[in-house]
Amino acid sequence: MPLNYSKWDKLELSDDSDIEGHPNVDKRSLIRWKQRAIHEQREERKLKIAQYSADIACNDVLKPRLQEITKDVEEKGPAYFSSLVEKFKTNPSPEAPPTNAPNQKTYDEMLLSLLLQVWEEAKKKGVEKDDPKLGEALVAGLKEHLVKIDQHQEKLRKDLQHEEEELHKKITSEDIHEGFESHYVPPKPAPAPVKNAITEKPTKKVTEFETLNPKGVAASPFNLEASSSSSSKAPQYDPDELPELTPALVGFSRLPVRGYEQSWEYIKAHRDVYVPGASDALLVAAFRAQSDGDAKYALQCVHQSLLIQYCEKLGKDGPSMFFRKMISGDPRATGVFEKDVQDTYAHLVERVRISKAEESAAGGEQIQLVAENPETSITFNVPDGPPPEKLELEGPGFENVSIEDVRKALQMRWDVFQSFDEPLQQALKNQSLEEVNKVLGAMKVEQAEEVVKLLDVAGILNFSEGGIRDETGRDADADDEGDGGEGGDD
Numbered sequence: 001m002p003l004n005y006s007k008w009d010k011l012e013l014s015d016d017s018d019i020e021g022h023p024n025v026d027k028r029s030l031i032r033w034k035q036r037a038i039h040e041q042r043e044e045r046k047l048k049i050a051q052y053s054a055d056i057a058c059n060d061v062l063k064p065r066l067q068e069i070t071k072d073v074e075e076k077g078p079a080y081f082s083s084l085v086e087k088f089k090t091n092p093s094p095e096a097p098p099t100n101a102p103n104q105k106t107y108d109e110m111l112l113s114l115l116l117q118v119w120e121e122a123k124k125k126g127v128e129k130d131d132p133k134l135g136e137a138l139v140a141g142l143k144e145h146l147v148k149i150d151q152h153q154e155k156l157r158k159d160l161q162h163e164e165e166e167l168h169k170k171i172t173s174e175d176i177h178e179g180f181e182s183h184y185v186p187p188k189p190a191p192a193p194v195k196n197a198i199t200e201k202p203t204k205k206v207t208e209f210e211t212l213n214p215k216g217v218a219a220s221p222f223n224l225e226a227s228s229s230s231s232s233k234a235p236q237y238d239p240d241e242l243p244e245l246t247p248a249l250v251g252f253s254r255l256p257v258r259g260y261e262q263s264w265e266y267i268k269a270h271r272d273v274y275v276p277g278a279s280d281a282l283l284v285a286a287f288r289a290q291s292d293g294d295a296k297y298a299l300q301c302v303h304q305s306l307l308i309q310y311c312e313k314l315g316k317d318g319p320s321m322f323f324r325k326m327i328s329g330d331p332r333a334t335g336v337f338e339k340d341v342q343d344t345y346a347h348l349v350e351r352v353r354i355s356k357a358e359e360s361a362a363g364g365e366q367i368q369l370v371a372e373n374p375e376t377s378i379t380f381n382v383p384d385g386p387p388p389e390k391l392e393l394e395g396p397g398f399e400n401v402s403i404e405d406v407r408k409a410l411q412m413r414w415d416v417f418q419s420f421d422e423p424l425q426q427a428l429k430n431q432s433l434e435e436v437n438k439v440l441g442a443m444k445v446e447q448a449e450e451v452v453k454l455l456d457v458a459g460i461l462n463f464s465e466g467g468i469r470d471e472t473g474r475d476a477d478a479d480d481e482g483d484g485g486e487g488g489d490d
Contacts, residue, residue, distance in 0.1 A: 010171045045167050052160040058097045059153050061107060063146065070142040078134045081115070088112035118142055194243045194277035243281035248272045253282055257303045264323040274319065279308040290352045302345045310337065366441040367448035369433060371463065379462045380428045386414045416458035424451070428460065
């Protein structure tokens with residue numbers, strides 16, 4: 001069988017014997033000149049190819065425009081031809097071929113040059129401006145140029161094909177490329193567990209069990225020793241550090257119930273869904289959603305949490321094994337799983353109900369007035385009305401006190417008292433600390449805190465100690481001044 005050496009045709013090999021020159025010329029110089037000539041020919045060929053390609057593209061744009069002009073001139077006559085020339089002179093379009101050549105002409109400038117050339121050719125044939133044959137001469141000239149464009153395009157394409165064949169006739173350094181590469185790609189690191197997740201696994205003890213119902217165990221679609229609800233003891237979490245949902249788990253929790261194919265695709269696309277603590281974080285989210293009254297989302301979270309639990313129980317290939325059975329619609333597998341979902345959700349609903357009942361029984365946080373010192377009593381300085389028009393201050397200690405300041409303090413006390421609800425006003429009038437605490441206990445914490453603050457600022461709330469009280473005014477504060485002013489008025 002003859003050997004085929006055609007695959008070596010594109011190799012350009014040479015040795016010193018291929019270069020012949022004058023004996024007085026250095027051979028190394030001849031080699032360098034030969035190499036430079038080869039590179040110059042390659043660059044010149046590339047420039048020709050680029051020029052041919054640009055000319056072909058330019059003509060492809062000009063030809064349909066020239067065809068349209070020829071058709072319009074044939075229909076509308078020489079007047080349209082003149083208006084078109086005037087338009088190209090006065091208002092040409094800036095559209096031009098995409099080249100970096102200096103002073104590149106636009107398409108309209110090229111068409112204007114061609115139209116003027118057609119007009120000059122018509123004049124050389126003896127056709128004047130008012131000649132009735134002017135329209136025919138112009139149309140004939142335009143059609144002639146269309147034929148020339150087609151011929152020129154054909155020549156350009158042949159020249160371009162020839163130059164491209166010459167360019168690829170020999171293999172050059174530019175043709176060398178990397179066919180394939182084989183190297184080690186390290187695997188992606190495993191995603192981090194969910195925040196606050198308990199990842200410590202207890203040491204497993206080897207224990208032998210006697211199976212009392214082997215048929216029932218064999219009938220299990222997953223061959224699990226226990227369902228998720230009766231699984232090994234769940235990890236104990238600190239109430240202040242419960243596992244939290246990651247953004248990927250939030251998206252996973254929103255998938256529909258029984259959407260096994262969607263869940264499987266989501267797990268494959270998000271590795272950080274199948275991590276330690278994910279199922280616990282979903283159960284925490286389910287409990288919170290049920291507490292807030294969002295039963296639909298709570299059921300979704302329980303469903304997705306059990307999906308992960310079942311996959312974890314089935315071992316290393318658990319996800320693929322579990323979802324293969326669920327997507328195929330195995331009645332034994334779907335029956336066991338969906339019953340577990342309903343039982344777990346029912347247990348969650350019961351736990352939420354019990355939790356709310358315990359909170360109601362224990363009572364919420366309240367604000368109460370309680371004296372820290374047993375000898376201190378809490379009283380209330382309740383104003384009888386706004387300050388009178390005529391206000392007098394009597395007694396020692398009031399020489400430098402402004403009557404207007406006292407009037408403003410008494411007016412503020414009255415305004416604050418009037419702003420309270422009727423039950424609180426009545427409790428303050430009765431001077432009953434128990435009634436006041438009862439009214440405060442019925443309020444929200446923020447509202448009760450604001451009321452106590454107003455009582456203190458207005459001087460209505462008063463803490464006094466047992467025994468003889470010094471009211472000589474030597475150590476009186478601003479509130480005592482207000483009390484003295486009111487007493488002086490009475």
